[in-house]
Amino acid sequence: MTAEIINGKDLAQELRIEMKEEVSELIQNGLTPHLTVVLVGDNPASRSYVKGKEKAASEVGITSSLVELPDSTTEEELFQLIQKLNEDPGVHGILVQLPLPKQIREQEVIETIAPSKDVDGFHPISIGRMMTGEDTFLPCTPYGIITMLKSRDIEIEGKHAVIIGRSNIVGKPVGQLLLNENATVTYCHSRTDDLKAYTQKADILIAAIGRANAITSDYIKEGAVVIDVGINRLDNGKLTGDVDFDGAIEKASYVTPVPKGVGPMTIAMLLKNTIKAAKGLASVGK
Numbered sequence: 001m002t003a004e005i006i007n008g009k010d011l012a013q014e015l016r017i018e019m020k021e022e023v024s025e026l027i028q029n030g031l032t033p034h035l036t037v038v039l040v041g042d043n044p045a046s047r048s049y050v051k052g053k054e055k056a057a058s059e060v061g062i063t064s065s066l067v068e069l070p071d072s073t074t075e076e077e078l079f080q081l082i083q084k085l086n087e088d089p090g091v092h093g094i095l096v097q098l099p100l101p102k103q104i105r106e107q108e109v110i111e112t113i114a115p116s117k118d119v120d121g122f123h124p125i126s127i128g129r130m131m132t133g134e135d136t137f138l139p140c141t142p143y144g145i146i147t148m149l150k151s152r153d154i155e156i157e158g159k160h161a162v163i164i165g166r167s168n169i170v171g172k173p174v175g176q177l178l179l180n181e182n183a184t185v186t187y188c189h190s191r192t193d194d195l196k197a198y199t200q201k202a203d204i205l206i207a208a209i210g211r212a213n214a215i216t217s218d219y220i221k222e223g224a225v226v227i228d229v230g231i232n233r234l235d236n237g238k239l240t241g242d243v244d245f246d247g248a249i250e251k252a253s254y255v256t257p258v259p260k261g262v263g264p265m266t267i268a269m270l271l272k273n274t275i276k277a278a279k280g281l282a283s284v285g286k
């Protein structure tokens, strides 16, 4: 079998065209969605992601601002900034770029963001609402993955989805969203004994490990849908995923590439969430 490639870059582009329409209507009604991104410290990878987010936002008519803070920022200073943004009616979405410098507790920061502005979907209130299937901000990478599957009418209901990785931002929530779509979900991780025994049974395989090309074709069931969430920078500067793409393409029915796969979809979903925040739609304050 030769897999079809789900190009996230092209799909994200299509979604941005749709969103641009919607945003221009909002603007005509006097509402310009605004995203504020907070970047603490000087991590070059973070800086490049943030640039991508600003560019995508401006493409759809969402305004954005970037608050840059030094590496030495204290937790208290960051809390105060977030509280100010929480109270600012001109700011609809707040994104604090992760990872944060080690003197700052990430979970405390996430919990300081008003749930009504939590466009990352990382606040415990957002996570709880996702678990119970309520309307809320969905975390962008898992939301992007589900959108990619739906774009190709890939059946999720009744399928066995195997997730490799259990991070709070990808592995855990993508399993929850697949469960919400009636998949049977198995979580694997670094301590899983005999990983291959699980992945070979996956109809939908989600690789979010963080190790370049770790998932070779022998991990993949014939005809499986393989979603590669890895972003690994090689010594030669090239970006590669967690999946050995050339091997996967021979065996899977669908694969997502890296780059041009899940990454651009993550940003597109951030824009969707920002529009939702501007419209005040997530069930907040109830």
Ligand SMILES: Nc1nc(=O)c2c([nH]1)NC[C@@H]1CN(c3ccc(C(=O)N[C@@H](CCC(=O)O)C(=O)O)cc3)C=[N+]21
Binding pocket: 048, 049, 052, 095, 096, 097, 098, 099, 120, 140, 231, 239, 258, 259, 260, 261, 262, 263, 264, 265, 266, 267
């Ligand atoms: N609060 C927070 N929210 C995030 O959503 C968040 C974060 N922190 N910290 C870092 C990760 C990483 N992330 C990416 C988004 C897009 C691409 C992306 O578009 N990648 C391009 C390639 C870009 C390149 O060439 O460097 C692609 O895969 O084709 C990658 C990575 C969002 N993150």
